[in-house]
Amino acid sequence: MTTTGFALPPQYDPHAVEAALYRRWLERGAFTPGSAGRREPYVIVMPPPNITAILHMGQGLDNVIQDVLIRFERMRGRDALWLPGTDHAGIATQNVVERLVAKEGKTRFDLGREAFVERVWTFVRQTGSTILEQLKVIGASCDWSRTRFTFDPAYSRAVREVFVRLWEEGLIYRGHRVIHWCPRCLTALSDEEAESKDRDGKLYYIRYPVEGGPTPHLTVATTRPETLLGDTAVAVNPADARHAAFVGKLARLPIADIAIPIIADDAVDPAFGTGFVKVTPAHDATDFEIGLRHKLEMPLVMTEDGRMEHPTRVPKSLAGLDRFDARTKIVDMLKERGLLEKIEPHRHAVRRCYRCDTLVEPRLSDQWFVKMKPLAEPALAAYHRGEYRIVPERWKATYERWMEGIRDWNISRQLWWGHRIPVFTCTKCGEQWADREDPATCRKCGGPVEQDPDVLDTWFSSWLWPFATLGWPDVTPDLERFYPGHTLVSGPDIIFFWVARMVMSGYHFMGDRPFRTIYLHGIVRDTEHRKMSKSLGNGIDPLDVVERFGADALRWTVIGGGSLGADVILDPNDLEATFAPGRNFANKLWNIGRFILAQLPERVRPLESFEQSQLPLADRWILMRANDAVAAATTSMEQFRLDEGAKRCYEFVWGELADWYVEAVKPRLASDGAGSRAAAHSVLAHCFDTALRLLHPVVPFITEELWRKVPGRQPDELLAVAPWPSFRPELVNSELDLQFLRVKQVVEKIRGIRAEYKVPPKARLRASITARGRDHRKVFEAENETIRRLAQLDELSFDGAAKRVGAYAVFGDGSEVFVALEGAIDVQQECRRLSGELIRLDQQLSGLSGKLANQQFVARAPAEVVAKEREKERAWRDQRQVLADKLRSLGCS
């Protein structure tokens, strides 16, 4: 016997081991697959967090899931590549640095473009990969040697290549239209970046005087009165008889005092408001369309930062006013002139900038767009062909609908931090083209050229992530080996931003899917189901959790907290209740390890050297349960039911191995019976080893730490790359399971009686079992010692005197057993207890009998179900009989 086990402290201390273990993994290159090799690759690309990000719980969940999957596949013998990296995150990063600059009392314009970008680079280099370091703390087994950044020179080359190719294919064009504009970030946004949210607003009914109309006024309804300065028409639905007489007349625009036509257009919903709509083509997407159809003027009446401005339409009193101040003032002015009919409360959707939450202002402008239909169609067709799938499937409809109705993608941003758009224009001849290299002069006339000042949408670089990270456009060994990837793990919030676009770019540029499976997990929320966020202050800092409970506890909780695709609810106000179970489980595992390691000799005989059928019942049972855990863990992983696998392993370790097997085997460990003891060692070692392997993907630190302490382990061996256990169907044996179940039931009944009669723990007890029928008696006799130990009996006999006195229990389930404990009992109490049992049994029995008496059931239910129920009924009747006899013999009424 060694003393390894008891040399360990009785409590697991994550801090003592986590960092060192992570270092060992890195030193051994456990996370770095080669570019060549015979083993089948398995690839996950990490959704690159923003370069400025610090780890939050959502990313914690996302990355733990990825790590579990990658560790599982690695152990299964795949060449597992988890490729990490960061996103330069155009708007987000620029905003962060702008705030820094603002602290010095400056704006980015004070610094100038070049200096500002340099400033961002400095910032990025200083604080850049904080989040990647944090991922190491939670155990992420990424291949850090392949870390990428969307602004790396090589990556930037891929971005540029993509742009130029799309340009050459005619899929990029300059669009003049109303787009989403953030007046704070001073840039255009894509449709996805302008998040729509409902909010309570107001609907203003405003009178416009009409020249020569049926009435002196018409009334329009609007939520944005300030935009009336940009109105160039009033529209009605052509089918709206109420207002037909107005069409062709002129309305007088209040305040701006301009005559505008009254027109008819199908886009107008006659049921909304008054049926009259003010048309502001430069500040509303629908109105822009109307404007095009009717060849209306499209004056911009606001500056880029959202202040009112126009040489003729905006009066001096309003010029320069912020749009919301202007709204207030214009409403006042309208009131004064009697042109404000009423204001109604109105709930409607407003769009906000996804980076700064500012209300987006629709604005007519020139931007670069990508035609998306030609990209979406092949990707969607491939989806329908089943080339890649989405888990859980309920996202199918959402995905398909977006892909089917896809709109062109506005990719130009009026920012400085990002990939500069590689479009060049000759100032002399006007030639315009996209170029892979920066041209010195015009390719046509040799004149001077200017590059487009804008940068690309951040997502225009991240949608290339699955192949640009592998060296594309060059055909590198990595690209050939690791594309296409396998699983993409993400929250559903970026399904359009990123996931769908990656699929499109994958098919378009690589001719193949970027991954086979898209697993969309849930969102981390608090107990009120609010998304965890900094602004709400309901966040949980993952690093704080690691500090207090250990990385494995964090991982355990987020994995166990959500089933397939379900949200994970965590309580920020009770971290103890939330994370202690994970910590406690780790501690349990640790102590099982302490115990087992203390028992094992230097050399443990291989399990195969024992004739399995000769092993004691408990041994064969626990080996079977271990085998069952292997099956459950494996299929759960394959089906993304990580919680299920983890819970099954938990049950195996705690509920089966620790609670039953270890307790049952203790006497054998202390005995001199060499064979029995050696077998116990082998079984313990096998079960412990299996448990560690199965649990490693979820709780990698503690399992690695324990695994390396097992006798005979070579110093350079790592559990992280050890083989995943294989399921052995030949071990499945339900009869065996039943036999051990009977032992458990006997023990539990005796314990129950002990508690019920408040038998002092130290009191001496004897019990006697009478097994009726079958071979159960053999089982009980063989397990005499085990039962005695587990039920804390001094003596266990069979048949005989048991019926005379004592508390009493009957077993169902096909076996008929009774147990009696000797000692003083209260007959009254015993009668009450047993009658209670009888009543319960009768209830169950009558339900079951009724069911079996039902002709419909017997006729229509599957034969095996009926047979099973018959068998059960027979057993229960026997059980009832025995119980009733006992009651009679006690003289109960």
Next chain:
RNA sequence: GGGCGAAUAGCUCAGCGGUUCAGAGCGCCUGCCUUACACGCAGGAUGUCGGGGGUUCGAAUCCCUCUUCGCCCACCA
């Protein structure tokens, strides 16, 4: 306006056609420092499975509907 998801023990959730399927963890109650673990051990209480209809021999489990929450999409000016 359309679509999706959720509603099961005090809390967070699992179960998703067959009476040991009414469960787990936390919390609660009663005993225990039984030589691995008090971050533990043993025993225990708690739920008309959101309401109402339906399908079925049989429903927490399938269908419809209502209510309440949450999310996504949409040119609600």
